[in-house]
Amino acid sequence: MLVLMRQGATQEDIQRVVSVIEDLGYQARPMPGKERTAIGLVGNEGRVDGTRFSALPGVLEIIQITKPYKQVSREWKRESTVIALGEGVEIGGRDIVVMAGPCSVETEDQLRTAARAVRNAGAVVLRAGAFKPRSSPYSFQGLGQPGLKLLAKARAETGLLIITEAIDPATLDDVAEVADIVQIGARNMQNYALLRRAGQCRRPVMVKRGPSATIEEWLLSAEYILAEGNPNVILCERGVRGFDSATRNLFDLSAIPLVHGLSHLPIVADPSHGTGRRDMVTPMARAAVAAGADGLLIEVHPSPDRALSDGAQSLFPKQFATLMDESRAIATTIGRSMSRYAGVPS
Ligand code: PEP
Numbered sequence: 592m593l594v595l596m597r598q599g600a601t602q603e604d605i606q607r608v609v610s611v612i613e614d615l616g617y618q619a620r621p622m623p624g625k626e627r628t629a630i631g632l633v634g635n636e637g638r639v640d641g642t643r644f645s646a647l648p649g650v651l652e653i654i655q656i657t658k659p660y661k662q663v664s665r666e667w668k669r670e671s672t673v674i675a676l677g678e679g680v681e682i683g684g685r686d687i688v689v690m691a692g693p694c695s696v697e698t699e700d701q702l703r704t705a706a707r708a709v710r711n712a713g714a715v716v717l718r719a720g721a722f723k724p725r726s727s728p729y730s731f732q733g734l735g736q737p738g739l740k741l742l743a744k745a746r747a748e749t750g751l752l753i754i755t756e757a758i759d760p761a762t763l764d765d766v767a768e769v770a771d772i773v774q775i776g777a778r779n780m781q782n783y784a785l786l787r788r789a790g791q792c793r794r795p796v797m798v799k800r801g802p803s804a805t806i807e808e809w810l811l812s813a814e815y816i817l818a819e820g821n822p823n824v825i826l827c828e829r830g831v832r833g834f835d836s837a838t839r840n841l842f843d844l845s846a847i848p849l850v851h852g853l854s855h856l857p858i859v860a861d862p863s864h865g866t867g868r869r870d871m872v873t874p875m876a877r878a879a880v881a882a883g884a885d886g887l888l889i890e891v892h893p894s895p896d897r898a899l900s901d902g903a904q905s906l907f908p909k910q911f912a913t914l915m916d917e918s919r920a921i922a923t924t925i926g927r928s929m930s931r932y933a934g935v936p937s
Pocket residue numbers: 694720724775776777778799829864
C-alpha cells in the first residue's frame with residue numbers, strides 16, 4: 592500500500608502516517624517526490640485497511656498495490672529510476688549504457704586487449720566474469736579472486752566501469768569491492784540467499800532473467816534486493832529456454848516494453864546469451880535499442896576462437912565497433928543517445 596500525501600503536507604503530517612504504519616507492525620518507506628511525498632508500507636502479507644489513513648491530515652490518496660512485487664512496480668513509483676553507476680554514468684535515463692567485454696577473465700593480456708577495444712568503440716562498462724557459473728562442472732570455472740584483481744587493474748588502466756558476476760553469498764562482498772555493478776546470473780536468479788546479500792551491498796545490482804523465469808518471478812527476484820534496502824537494481828533480459836535449439840535461447844524482446852510498463856527499474860538487453868550466435872548479436876542489439884532497452888550487454892573477445900567460454904557468441908572487436916555505430920544511429924532516431932564520459936585515461 593502507498594499513502595500519497597498532498598502537495599504542501601508538513602513533516603508532522605508525514606511523521607504521523609509513519610507512526611501509524613509502525614504502530615500497525617509494518618515498516619514505512621517515505622519517498623519524497625518532486626511534487627509530493629509518498630509513503631510506502633512494507634511487511635504486510637495481505638491487504639491493509641486504508642481507512643486508517645485516509646482521514647489523517649495531509650493525506651491525498653491511498654493506493655493499493657495490485658502486483659505481488661511492490662517496490663519494483665510502477666504503481667509504487669511512477670517515475671523511471673535513474674541509477675548513478677559512477678564517473679558520471681547513469682542508467683535508466685536518456686542515455687543507453689553499453690557494457691561489453693569477454694565472457695570470462697582469462698589472462699591479463701586478454702582482458703587488457705578486450706578492454707581497450709571496447710572502450711575505443713565507445714563502451715563505458717567492461718564486462719567479464721571472474722566467477723563463472725557453468726552448466727558443466729568440467730568447464731572453465733573462472734579465475735576467481737585473481738580474476739577480480741585483473742578487473743581492478745583494468746579499471747585503473749582504462750577508466751572503464753566494471754560489471755562482474757557474484758555466484759555465492761560468501762564472495763559477494765569481494766566482488767562488490769571491485770565491481771561498479773554486481774551481476775546476478777540467470778542460473779542464480781532464484782538464489783534467495785544471494786539476492787538478500789546483494790540487497791545488503793551498496794553497489795548497483797543487475798539481475799538477469801532466469802532461463803525459465805516468468806516476468807513476474809523475475810520482478811519478484813528484483814524485489815528481494817529492494818526489500819533488503821538496495822534500490823539500485825537493473826534488470827537484464829538474456830533469453831529464455833525455448834522449444835527450438837536453432838538458437839541458444841529465445842531472446843524475448845517483448846520483455847523490454849513489457850517491463851517498462853510494469854516496473855520503474857532500468858532494463859538491459861543481452862543479445863549475446865539471448866541468441867548464442869555471433870552473426871545474430873548485432874541485429875538483435877539494434878532491435879533491443881529500438882524496443883527501448885536502457886543498456887546493452889555484449890560479449891567481445893580479442894580472439895573469440897580461443898575463448899575459454901562463449902566464443903561462438905563473442906564478437907570480434909571490429910564487429911563490436913559496427914554494432915556501436917548502428918546502435919547509436921537507432922538511439923538517435925528514437926530521441927536517445929549512447930552514454931559516454933570524459934576523462935578516460937589511455
Ligand atoms: C554471462 O553473462 O556470462 C552469463 C553467465 O550469463 P547468463 O547468466 O545470462 O547465462
